[in-house]
Amino acid sequence: MSSPNHKLFSSDEMRDLHAIQRSLQAFASSPQTIEILRTLSRAHPTQSRSPKTLYVLDSSFNPPTRAHLHICTSALLHDRPKAEPKRLLLLLATQNADKAPKPAAFEHRLAMMSIFAEEMVKEVAADGNCEGVAVDVGVTKMARFVDKAREIGECGDYSSVDDEGRKQPVEQVHLTGFDTLVRLLDIKYYPPNHTLAPLEGLFEKHRVRVTRRTGDAWGGKEVQDEYLTRVRRGELEDKGGKREWAERVELVEGRKEGEEVVSSTKVRESSQKGEVELMKLVTEGVGRWILDENLYVDGG
Ligand SMILES: Nc1ncnc2c1ncn2[C@@H]1O[C@H](COP(=O)(O)OP(=O)(O)OP(=O)(O)O)[C@@H](O)[C@H]1O
Ligand SMILES: NC(=O)c1ccc[n+]([C@@H]2O[C@H](COP(=O)(O)O)[C@@H](O)[C@H]2O)c1
Numbered sequence: 102m103s104s105p106n107h108k109l110f111s112s113d114e115m116r117d118l119h120a121i122q123r124s125l126q127a128f129a130s131s132p133q134t135i136e137i138l139r140t141l142s143r144a145h146p147t148q149s150r151s152p153k154t155l156y157v158l159d160s161s162f163n164p165p166t167r168a169h170l171h172i173c174t175s176a177l178l179h180d181r182p183k184a185e186p187k188r189l190l191l192l193l194a195t196q197n198a199d200k201a202p203k204p205a206a207f208e209h210r211l212a213m214m215s216i217f218a219e220e221m222v223k224e225v226a227a228d229g230n231c232e233g234v235a236v237d238v239g240v241t242k243m244a245r246f247v248d249k250a251r252e253i254g255e256c257g258d259y260s261s262v263d264d265e266g267r268k269q270p271v272e273q274v275h276l277t278g279f280d281t282l283v284r285l286l287d288i289k290y291y292p293p294n295h296t297l298a299p300l301e302g303l304f305e306k307h308r309v310r311v312t313r314r315t316g317d318a319w320g321g322k323e324v325q326d327e328y329l330t331r332v333r334r335g336e337l338e339d340k341g342g343k344r345e346w347a348e349r350v351e352l353v354e355g356r357k358e359g360e361e362v363v364s365s366t367k368v369r370e371s372s373q374k375g376e377v378e379l380m381k382l383v384t385e386g387v388g389r390w391i392l393d394e395n396l397y398v399d400g401g
Contacts, residue, residue: 110139115215115238121208128240129195134252135241137190138211141218142235143226151261152188152235156180156310158276159192159241159249161200161365162210164391165217166383168355168363170224172276172312175353177225177234180274180310188235188271190253191218198244198290205396207240214238216386246275246285250303273307279314279325282350286332288340296341304346312355316362326352372397 114120115138128136156176160169177187191214195207218236225234237258243249250273253259260268277285288295313325331337333347356362361381368382372391380388391397 109137110215112139112215112219115139116212118208118212121211125195125207125211125240129242134243135192135239135249135256137237137239137258139215139218139238140235141222141238143222143233152186152259152271153261154180154184154187154274155253155259155271156187156189156274156276157192157249157253158189159194159246161197162191162193162214162217163205163365164210164213164368164383164396165191165387166363166365166368167361167381168278168312170217170221170384171355172278173221174225174228175312176274176276176310178228179353180351184272184274186233186235188237188259190237190239190259192249193238193240194244194249195240196242196244198284205394209390209394209396211238211240213387213390216390217384220384220386245290246277247291247299247303250275250307254306270306275307275309276312277309278312278355279328279352280317280319282309282311283319283328285309286337286342294341297337298341300342300346304343304349307349309350311350311352313352314355316356317364369397 110120121138124138156173158169158173162169173189177189193207193210193214215238218238222234222236241249241252243252253273254270259271261271263269284290285300286297288297291297291299313322315321315325319325329347329350329352332342332350333344335344338344363382368379368391371378371382376388376392379391383391
């Protein structure tokens with residue numbers, strides 16, 4: 102079940118940790134699987150209500166980083182111009198497919214997501230290369246992409262209107278890093294049969310835009326490109342995957358040679374190293390929140 106109509110938070114309310122906490126408690130005890138807490142829009146209302154493409158960045162946002170910023174702005178500014186009007190959903194996963202919960206508390210992460218969204222909207226608007234953008238900040242109980250995609254599709258907040266005025270589910274483009282593509286296509290997440298067949302609907306209707314993640318544990322550009330080539334050659338077919346899925350996946354550039362390696366883990370571990378180091382990894386507003394609220398003082 103997805104989000105019914107409810108009052109959205111303002112910018113100030115998204116800095117009120119008690120208010121967010123109350124909303125999270127209500128969400129946790131409800132049957133809802135997705136809830137949108139805040140919407141920021143620079144788009145004309147009809148455009149933002151009827152997006153052609155919904156980008157989804159699903160993450161633990163612990164905290165949001167400059168890598169997340171790059172992933173979002175790259176999609177909003179450079180993914181197919183015909184995909185406009187575009188809308189972006191920053192989705193906090195309260196249940197992770199792999200990881201146990203860690204600091205910071207979810208209310209802090211949502212506050213940081215809201216600040217991050219404000220900074221991103223400003224950056225995209227300043228570029229002037231995007232027809233108008235709307236960004237939502239939301240929360241989900243679903244851990245796997247296949248479940249998130251289904252629930253988002255059923256959520257009344259997202260549909261487009263076709264030429265005859267009929268409502269159509271919007272195309273979703275899931276924004277992930279290379280490590281997460283590998284996990285999306287790992288049969289261990291699909292019990293009881295442990296095949297990739299449950300992903301059919303996701304690839305039929307939606308796309309995945311994958312940012313290369315080099316300089317970390319996942320190999321260089323060639324290794325990551327070769328992985329997708331193997332999908333295209335049909336190497337997932339014995340696991341129930343389809344070679345056509347490769348056409349629904351786009352691998353795009355992440356960190357450039359010589360640029361800082363960024364991850365949320367690195368932020369959590371380096372928050373003791375001072376403001377200058379912190380600000381290399383996170384946006385100004387998020388950095389200020391981390392410092393003012395003394396987050397991650399005990400490291401990761
Ligand atoms: N530096 C990066 N380059 C490419 N993709 C990234 C990068 N950082 C995060 N992502 C992607 O963004 C999505 C959400 O990020 P996530 O919250 O897992 O960040 P993370 O930095 O990997 O977190 P953590 O360090 O806490 O494990 C994932 O699909 C992840 O692959
Ligand atoms: N097969 C899948 O759908 C799958 C596998 C691993 C992680 N995830 C999700 O990806 C998101 C990002 O995960 P990490 O924070 O572990 O990088 C989380 O929402 C997590 O639950 C999905």
